[in-house]
Amino acid sequence: MILSDLLGSDALEAGGRRVGGVVDVRLEISGAPAQLLSATVVTGLLVSPRTHFSTWGYERRGEDGPVVIARLQRWLHRGSFLVAWDDVELVDEGRVVFREGYERLDPMLPQAPRED
Amino acid sequence: MNDGSEPRMPRRDPRAPRGRVLDAHLHLLDRQVLDRDGTPVTTVDDLELDGIELGARIEPGSPPPTVLAILTGPQLLMRILGGHAPPARRISIPWRLVASVGTTVQLGVGADSLDASWVERWVGRHIIGRIPGGRHDPE
Numbered sequence: 001m002i003l004s005d006l007l008g009s010d011a012l013e014a015g016g017r018r019v020g021g022v023v024d025v026r027l028e029i030s031g032a033p034a035q036l037l038s039a040t041v042v043t044g045l046l047v048s049p050r051t052h053f054s055t056w057g058y059e060r061r062g063e064d065g066p067v068v069i070a071r072l073q074r075w076l077h078r079g080s081f082l083v084a085w086d087d088v089e090l091v092d093e094g095r096v097v098f099r100e101g102y103e104r105l106d107p108m109l110p111q112a113p114r115e116d
Numbered sequence: 117m118n119d120g121s122e123p124r125m126p127r128r129d130p131r132a133p134r135g136r137v138l139d140a141h142l143h144l145l146d147r148q149v150l151d152r153d154g155t156p157v158t159t160v161d162d163l164e165l166d167g168i169e170l171g172a173r174i175e176p177g178s179p180p181p182t183v184l185a186i187l188t189g190p191q192l193l194m195r196i197l198g199g200h201a202p203p204a205r206r207i208s209i210p211w212r213l214v215a216s217v218g219t220t221v222q223l224g225v226g227a228d229s230l231d232a233s234w235v236e237r238w239v240g241r242h243i244i245g246r247i248p249g250g251r252h253d254p255e
Contacts, residue, residue, distance in 0.1 A: 001170065002187065003140055003163040004195045025140040025165075027183060028133050029217070040183040040211060042165065044130040046139065057142040084130050085180045092171045099176075105130060110137050 006091065008052040011045070014089065014100040021052030022096055026082060042085050045096060046107050049079045060107045082107040138217060140183075148220045149186065149209065151227040157209075160221060161192040164208060183211045186221070207231050 009022045024046040030039050048054060056069070059077035064070045087102035130137075138144065140163055149157045167181035189207035194200055208231075215224035223230075228237070244250040 001165045001168040001181075002200070003145075003165060006165070006168075007141060024142055026130055027138045027140055027144075028130075029136040029138065030134070040138075042167075042181040042183075043133070043137075054141070057139060060139065060142075082130055086129075086176065088174055090171070090173055091168050109139065110133060 001091070005093070006045075006096070009091075010095045011047040011083075012095055012097045013102070014097060019098075020047040020049040020080075022046070023048045023052065023054035023077075023080070024057070044082045044084045044105070045088065046080060046082055048077045051076060054080075057109075060109050062108070080107045081105060136217075143217065144221065147217075149188075149223060150220050151223050151230075152215070152225060153227075155227050157223065157227045157230060158188040158207075159192075160186050160188070162187040162195055163211075164206075185210050186214070 003025060006022055006025060010018050011020045011022050012018055022045050025042055026044040026046060027040050028043045030041060046054070046060065048059070054077060056073060058064075058070045058073035059080045081104035083098055083102055084105065087099050088096060089099045090097040144160050144163065147160050149160060151157050163183055164185040164187055165181045166184040167179065185208035187206055187208050190201040190205055209223065213223050213225050213230075214221055216222045
């Protein structure tokens with residue numbers, strides 16, 4: 001599957017209620033980077049209740065500058081949440097369905113990646 | 117695919133990451149790809165994910181999807197305009213060749229070994245190489 005097919009999909013609860021759009025896919029690189037990276041797995045989906053698209057990720061990073069843009073972006077993406085991949089029941093064209101009783105997790109990144 | 121067979125990867129909890137965490141769109145899409153010598157190769161136009169079957173229910177405890185390859189070439193237009201390039205037309209760089217991810221995506225191999233740089237090689241050989249002085253460094 002192509003990543004861009006997943007981005008922008010409607011995020012639905014098991015009962016069919018729409019809870020937002022998939023704006024990003026959280027990945028985890030397993031193990032410490034060696035000469036070549038080890039496997040990189042999908043750990044969750046980021047959902048924004050009001051939009052299908054996220055540009056600069058202010059809603060999941062601790063950075064605040066420029067302040068006006070950061071506030072605008074945080075307001076636009078208020079209520080964003082992360083859903084663990086284990087709570088995803090179905091991926092179909094244009095929609096993702098979460099399991100019954102799925103958990104809404106904090107979307108904040110543990111640490112913004114920097115140049116090594 | 118997620119067929120409930122022997123897991124390829126242990127399950128991951130996004131609340132307790134054991135490795136480095138990235139968001140695919142935020143940290144990878146549109147980033148420049150450099151080869152092991154720092155030569156620009158292409159940009160990350162899209163990613164191919166393995167382990168997601170459209171329309172199929174995902175069994176609890178199934179292994180998570182993995183990143184299979186960086187896609188480039190016609191994939192950028194497809195991402196903007198919609199649709200899909202035929203698999204044979206996709207230019208992909210296997211994810212296992214990626215050495216590090218930062219502001220750029222660094223590969224652990226030389227650009228000459230990749231399909232993604234064939235246009236540059238072709239232009240260099242057939243066009244630039246035929247211009248007088250085009251086959252050596254400036255003096």
